Amino acid sequence: DAKTTQPTSMDCAEGRAANLPCNHSTISGNEYVYWYRQIHSQGPQYIIHGLKNNETNEMASLIITEDRKSSTLILPHATLRDTAVYYCIVRAPHGSGNTGKLIFGQGTTLQVKP
């Protein structure tokens, strides 16, 4: 599985957009980009995933560069409850010999401040 690089920590003002970058320069053609977050002492929460097109759901938007070597997770209006560790993970789909497992890096600790 390709590895990802994320900043260790970021701050964001409450109500503003939080833009979390992720580099995945060795991503393979069939690997998806997944984002999860983990609030202290809880299991990770699925946020969004994409292959090459930009994606949006009720939680966030995912912008993937055309060469797919990097992506940005956007939380449009950050709240204090968005304070968490955010993980960017590249993952091959389940099947064809792949288990589809998620390998976690160190993630970005996002601190949303009042």
Added chain:
Amino acid sequence: GAVVSQHPSWVICKSGTSVKIECRSLDFQATTMFWYRQFPKQSLMLMATSNEGSKATYEQGVEKDKFLINHASLTLSTLTVTSAHPEDSSFYICSASYNSGNTIYFGEGSWLTVV
């Protein structure tokens, strides 16, 4: 999203005893489940991949005889920590593949303290 539930949420056991943690997919069938361990201030570490009806696949360095995994049905996988020691104290988290494996959902986690 799909719901994955773990039980117990926390457990304290004596050194040398065994403890079982259950992972259930409540509203979908999961042919594949994953078990992770997380120590304080560290990231999640994948321990094993649990496949329904077959043996689990363990990551390098994880003792399969110490961490017994059983995935007897499409909605239940169990992790048994055998002969637990204080260094096994950790946060254990399971996850399950949903929607043909496109999305993986996680349980709430189980805190194990070995005294």
